[in-house]
Amino acid sequence: MTGLHEELAQRKRELRVRQATARDNLSLGQRSELSAKVCRTAWAWSESETLSSIMAYVSFRSELNTRPLITRAWEAGCEVLLPRVVPRSGAMTLHRVTSWEELSVGTYGIMEPTAAGENAETMVSRKLPAAVFVPGLAFDIRGGRLGYGRGYYDRLRASWETSGLYEGVSPPLWIGLAYDMQIVEEVPMDDHDAIMDMLITEHGVMNCHNGEFFKG
Ligand SMILES: Nc1nc2c(c(=O)[nH]1)N(C=O)[C@@H](CNc1ccc(C(=O)N[C@@H](CCC(=O)O)C(=O)O)cc1)CN2
Ligand SMILES: Nc1ncnc2c1ncn2[C@@H]1O[C@H](COP(=O)(O)OP(=O)(O)OP(=O)(O)O)[C@@H](O)[C@H]1O
Numbered sequence: 001m002t003g004l005h006e007e008l009a010q011r012k013r014e015l016r017v018r019q020a021t022a023r024d025n026l027s028l029g030q031r032s033e034l035s036a037k038v039c040r041t042a043w044a045w046s047e048s049e050t051l052s053s054i055m056a057y058v059s060f061r062s063e064l065n066t067r068p069l070i071t072r073a074w075e076a077g078c079e080v081l082l083p084r085v086v087p088r089s090g091a092m093t094l095h096r097v098t099s100w101e102e103l104s105v106g107t108y109g110i111m112e113p114t115a116a117g118e119n120a121e122t123m124v125s126r127k128l129p130a131a132v133f134v135p136g137l138a139f140d141i142r143g144g145r146l147g148y149g150r151g152y153y154d155r156l157r158a159s160w161e162t163s164g165l166y167e168g169v170s171p172p173l174w175i176g177l178a179y180d181m182q183i184v185e186e187v188p189m190d191d192h193d194a195i196m197d198m199l200i201t202e203h204g205v206m207n208c209h210n211g212e213f214f215k216g
Pocket of ligand 1: 057060083085108110147150152
């Protein structure tokens with residue numbers, strides 16, 4: 001690693017610790033109230049765009065709780081894809097999930113689609129969701145994102161870019177879901193880091209390309 005890379009990695013590590021601590025300090029009541037608000041806004045936006053499929057994540061630690069969003073999507077007949085990590089390669093497989101019963105505790109203690117292995121029945125590899133709701137420790141309004149430092153989402157995006165799956169279709173929109181306190185001035189970014197198209201917080205929806213903001 002060059003000196004510059006090491007400096008960037010160090011800034012990321014510091015921001016990770018700071019933001020994880022700050023997020024952990026939100027009370028359970030605050031988390032649940034803010035999560036409900038963000039999920040309502042995220043679903044209202046998804047409906048207005050008539051999305052037929054979304055990729056979401058199941059929350060862990062003090063992350064914004066996506067349960068209300070996933071539940072609403074199921075109720076509305078919107079397809080929900082959830083990831084399962086492959087820790088050895090750093091890849092994620094996507095699975096179509098239709099109920100909480102299809103999940104069990106996986107790597108890192110995160111609830112994941114139970115089906116394992118390449119032939120899992122629920123696995124979808126040739127179909128892209130219309131939108132990807134992304135977890136993170138910190139975001140900035142230009143779409144910068146800081147994750148837990150294993151590059152899972154960066155690799156997923158890179159794999160889609162090289163897969164040919166984008167041909168003739170609009171690429172999925174990448175949307176960071178966050179409490180407003182997770183938005184920082186600037187996330188240190190590497191070239192490989194996936195950029196968000198939009199951010200949704202309890203205050204509303206932000207378009208990271210043009211800075212437009214819609215109150216939620
Ligand atoms: N809900 C949710 N699911 C997700 C993610 C996420 O951020 N949130 N991920 C987003 O990519 C992936 C999981 N990424 C993770 C990466 C590292 C650690 C972790 O525990 N890291 C240690 C740090 C030390 C180490 O690197 O071993 C830690 O935080 O203690 C957890 C999850 C896939 N699924
Ligand atoms: N497309 C890729 N191919 C291979 N390695 C990658 C790719 N993207 C990122 N990585 C590697 O993943 C590691 C973590 O990257 P980074 O610190 O940006 O993670 P992050 O975005 O915060 O984490 P996450 O996506 O897991 O939440 C780095 O060592 C990086 O080199």
